Amino acid sequence: MTSTAMPSPFCCDFDGQERTTASGTCFAVERIIKEPLQWKPAALDWLDSDLELVYGIGPQTSAKLRAAGYTRLDQLLDHPRFGPDAARTLEEIRERNILALLNRGVRDADLLSFYKQQHLVFMDIETTSLYNTQPLFLIGMLFAEDDHLVLKQFFARHYCEEKALIEQAYQELAAVPVMVTYNGRSFDAPYLNARAAAHRLEIRVHHIHLDLLPHTRRKYRSSLPNCRLHTVGETLLGMDRGDDIPGNLIPSMYHDFVQTQNPDLIRSVLEHNAMDLISLARILPDLA
Structure with missing residues (x-):
């Protein structure tokens, strides 16, 4: 050859x-x-309402937060426990920090929205x-x-x-x-x-x-x-x-x-x- x-x-x-x-x-x-x-490409709005992107929030905690009126990440900003990481998550979405979002569990297919x-x-x-x-x-x-x-x-x-x-x-x-x-x-x-x-x-x-x-x-x-x-x-x-x-x-x-x-x-x-x-x-x- x-x-x-x-x-x-x-x-x-x-x-x-x-x-x-x-x-x-x-x-x-x-x-x-x-x-x-x-x-x-799908609309990006769904990312802002996915509370489980915040570390420490799983399905059960997410359901409790939604029942308490927290339906979007920006509504968590003043939360005593989840506020700081909610702010980091929103910043990663705004900056399109793909690696960080993948680490938070966003599917690769969903990142096509960007x-x-x-x-x-x-x-x-x-x-x-x-x-x-x-x-x-x-x-x-x-x-x-x-x-x-x-x-x-x-x-x-x-x-x-x-x-x-x-x-x-x-x-x-x-x-x-x-x-x-x-x-x-x-x-x-x-x-x-x-x-x-x-x-x-x-x-x-x-x-x-x-x-x-x-x-x-x-x-x-x-x-x-x-x-x-x-x-x-x-x-x-x-x-x-x-x-x-x-x-x-x-x-x-x-x-x-x-x-x-x-x-x-x-x-x-x-x-x-x-x-x-x-x-x-x-x-x-x-x-x-």
Whole structure:
């Protein structure tokens, strides 16, 4: 996996362009998905009325306080016991102190209330292995704009383009504060960071990372045969993925592509990645 040959016919077969970074080149495919992101940020008022954000207030204490007329955090400011921390909580909400609010038990999905559609990126990677000692070769991203979605896929035409691919991806990811994935906390994000470290790329993007898999399991575990994204798309979203390739075939298809540079080998992989990202965008309104 060390050849540096860089055949060019691939570039001519896709509507994309070569991207150059400090580490070399990779290939970028970009297209418009003609549907809007249906998710809208919720109002922030509910945070101000969640008394349990204050340390020391659980469900029973919250119920007693509400019965006594304390229904909002600002009404607790003069409370002899809870007033000081209520003030700190309100300050953290006002300053959008995400880490502090997470420590208080706010769900990551609820923190999306602080952001707009344009602040989100849906991200999914394709790799040559389940183990991050092996290369990744495709990083797909989906961005929301006014009435449509923008799909960006960054692709390594050869193993030696992985470093440039990762650099290009980090440049894109750094532009938005919220990353949405499916099993990304356990797989995509650690894999991407491990591959960056393998190339001695000292770059990290500090996102609010919303992984939709735990939320899907929490809501649909009892009603779905499994919580794979493919199943969620077909069962809950009515998506027909037609001849979508099984994920376990993707590594071998990429290895074959590297040897032949036959674009037909990778076209279905790009489509698989795109459908995963579109599924993420469509399921988000149901979970957050």
